[in-house]
Amino acid sequence: MDILHRVGIKSSLNEVYKALATREGLAAWWTTNTQGESKVGGTLRFRFSAGGREIGGFDMKVLELQPGRHVLWEVIDGPAEWIGTRISFELRQDGDYCIVLFKHQGWKEAVEFMHHCSTKWAIFLMSLKALVETGKGAPSPDDVRIGDWH
Amino acid sequence: MDILHRVGIKSSLNEVYKALATREGLAAWWTTNTQGESKVGGTLRFRFSAGGREIGGFDMKVLELQPGRHVLWEVIDGPAEWIGTRISFELRQDGDYCIVLFKHQGWKEAVEFMHHCSTKWAIFLMSLKALVETGKGAPSPDDVRIGDWH
Numbered sequence: 210m211d212i213l214h215r216v217g218i219k220s221s222l223n224e225v226y227k228a229l230a231t232r233e234g235l236a237a238w239w240t241t242n243t244q245g246e247s248k249v250g251g252t253l254r255f256r257f258s259a260g261g262r263e264i265g266g267f268d269m270k271v272l273e274l275q276p277g278r279h280v281l282w283e284v285i286d287g288p289a290e291w292i293g294t295r296i297s298f299e300l301r302q303d304g305d306y307c308i309v310l311f312k313h314q315g316w317k318e319a320v321e322f323m324h325h326c327s328t329k330w331a332i333f334l335m336s337l338k339a340l341v342e343t344g345k346g347a348p349s350p351d352d353v354r355i356g357d358w359h
Numbered sequence: 360m361d362i363l364h365r366v367g368i369k370s371s372l373n374e375v376y377k378a379l380a381t382r383e384g385l386a387a388w389w390t391t392n393t394q395g396e397s398k399v400g401g402t403l404r405f406r407f408s409a410g411g412r413e414i415g416g417f418d419m420k421v422l423e424l425q426p427g428r429h430v431l432w433e434v435i436d437g438p439a440e441w442i443g444t445r446i447s448f449e450l451r452q453d454g455d456y457c458i459v460l461f462k463h464q465g466w467k468e469a470v471e472f473m474h475h476c477s478t479k480w481a482i483f484l485m486s487l488k489a490l491v492e493t494g495k496g497a498p499s500p501d502d503v504r505i506g507d508w509h
Contacts, residue, residue, distance in 0.1 A: 210360075212477070213469060214480055215471060217505065296423075303507060304507065324461070325365040327477065328365050331364075331477070331481030335505065338505070349411065356366050356456060357456045358365075
């Protein structure tokens with residue numbers, strides 16, 4: 210089972226790719242606490258906080274980095290439901306827009322946490338869009354809350 | 360294949376249910392152009408516009424209305440990919456929050472339009488949350504744009 214999303218960002222492929230393929234880019238829309246190296250075979254460590262304390266995070270192995278086209282990660286540490294799943298961002302230019310097709314693939318069960326993560330990914334992709342279009346995203350810990358699970 | 364979402368709304372079950380189970384409620388967070396009758400066996404007609412012109416919509420047969428618990432529709436007219444799919448809102452109270460589990464079930468293929476609709480549903484559920492928590496949603500035609508497909 211997969212979480213799927215699509216956003217269109219008024220931008221070049223290159224600007225969006227930079228936001229997905231560099232630690233600085235990721236820190237500006239997903240979580241400010243992003244560590245590690247964005248290179249194939251490297252590990253990225255994302256940590257999230259709320260109310261001043263760390264509430265968890267994910268370690269991702271970088272599987273693919275195709276400039277202007279594709280970023281693919283595999284989750285190697287984090288919540289049990291996430292481990293072994295893959296996160297993919299496919300890019301293409303369509304007129305004025307860079308189209309981002311997002312997939313979080315390989316969920317074993319449609320648990321309530323999957324519902325939550327689906328909504329939260331949409332919110333973070335809107336943060337990516339805002340970052341590229343306006344220069345300012347809303348990464349954790351200043352991310353938009355969607356409920357009691359943050 | 361299903362689109363799944365979860366939001367937590369600081370509210371009673373009853374307030375959220377009203378926003379999902381009445382024409383007036385639906386018009387205040389999904390689309391202002393909502394017609395028909397929200398009763399079991401009735402049909403609701405949702406139409407969307409952008410830039411001053413109608414860009415399409417959906418007709419839904421109301422299958423279930425369980426006060427404070429569940430709303431279920433079946434799509435009977437609209438884009439080919441939507442026809443025959445079902446849209447479900449399950450509610451429960453969890454402390455201060457009304458938890459909404461959303462499912463748009465029965466997509467035949469993971470087409471690009473499904474990716475788009477997944478993101479757009481998240482945005483509209485945030486509009487539902489804003490409506491109930493603040494009194495003001497962002498229904499079409501004043502909905503938040505997510506890209507070239509609106």
